[in-house]
Amino acid sequence: MTKPAAIAEDAPAALHQRIRTEIEAKILSGEWGPGFRIPFEHELTEQYGCSRMTVSKAISALAEAGLIMRKRRAGSFVARPKVHSAVLDIPDLRSEIEGRGETYAFQLVACTPRAPKTKSAEETELARGGDLLVLRGVHFASGRPFAIEDRLISLLAAPQARDVDFAAQPPGAWLLEHIPWTEAENRISALAADTETAQLLAIAPGTACLAVERRTWRGGEGVTKVRQLFPGEAYDLVACFGPSRG
Amino acid sequence: MTKPAAIAEDAPAALHQRIRTEIEAKILSGEWGPGFRIPFEHELTEQYGCSRMTVSKAISALAEAGLIMRKRRAGSFVARPKVHSAVLDIPDLRSEIEGRGETYAFQLVACTPRAPKTKSAEETELARGGDLLVLRGVHFASGRPFAIEDRLISLLAAPQARDVDFAAQPPGAWLLEHIPWTEAENRISALAADTETAQLLAIAPGTACLAVERRTWRGGEGVTKVRQLFPGEAYDLVACFGPSRG
DNA sequence: TTCCGATTTATGTATATACATATGTCTGAG
């Protein structure tokens, strides 16, 4: 009873922070896609009834966070998601491999849409009532199998995926291009290759493999879940951390 | 010839950015250690001969980046390195394990100072003319071996380490407390356990293990290199990424 | 002594203002 409760539910007290949050929400929800020119400072100034310094502070913060690109005279634009701004990216395997001077190839093993298995909480959560696209493929580096990829794509989040030829373009690259993620979780573990895996990767059964399981979201809604298996000695994941920005 | 060359070598044009950089340098070099109270805004205002808004902008940026904690009335302080602010941390294993409700123990296997092997470029680079402290230990969760740790510590970067009892306090935790890192590189791979490893971890030889190799620096100078081996199925590394801050 | 409240002080937010700078756009000369 000391004070009236906050007017809005979760409104940050500071105006510049509220502005920042609202713009961020528009970007993360996809409403303002990559390349979209966000309103000019003077427009936001009018909209929020505040000074330019305040909206500038909000937008500048988003720019530092990498969500927005600012250009004098032109305006401020939603940034195209730069994969490399994310730490530990495994960008897509193509550029990874070609960066080493090897040739890259992807072979699609299976690709079928289906309903999520009701038993799998993970699948039903990802599908959110829609269907899933279930994929399996093998990545090759200079002709040698390099990784197995098993992937689920939410057709609710990415309906266009149904009509894409993933034999021509690996799903990871396509997704990055069309449904960039905003949140991701990587889970890394080691396990021994079973017979089927070993056969696809052309290694001995029981060989130690690195398993990378990654789930991504866009504005809180699940987009895809992928599990990549690398023959142990063939691959190192490297992640570097440093202060603020380079 | 259009204009006189920039006065300073790499001075950012903007004053607030120069201030930010200079403070950042003091922190990263260790000159201003964790907990140090940086000068008040009005002092910096005087020092740089600029307005409070300008120094405030610089300090606020560092605060957002997590390098600094600000407290009203008290001042601004160099933040204690929050392990969890770093992505993919493997914080220290103790808190990791105790967080799961298991009991933690560390057993020191070996701990000797010695000169770097001249053959190993990695060791000589880390030592930078000084000696290295070479450690091996095993981490236990609820009495079961959980990870092997092989570590090198630069005694030039951490001379106090020579006199620490690492049987009482695992080196990772001690280092975090006393010589926090500012840059880090993680290298993750999978490999099969050899006989010695298998024995220490109480697993079958050939079991798939997760190997995490991490090197850390403080203001560009090498501090430590550690390699941790986890029995494959027993451990998952998890890393989450999202926009700006949570 | 202990505890509560007033005071002091550093940061937090916001405004109005000014000028600098980069860059689209438009215009006119050739």
Add this chain to the structure above:
DNA sequence: CTCAGACATATGTATATACATAAATCGGAA
């Protein structure tokens, strides 16, 4: 038509100012 240069405009930086807010500190009452 092409290109150079003038112009308009959105962002970038910085100042001076004002008031809000949290918290350390000091002073006095119990």
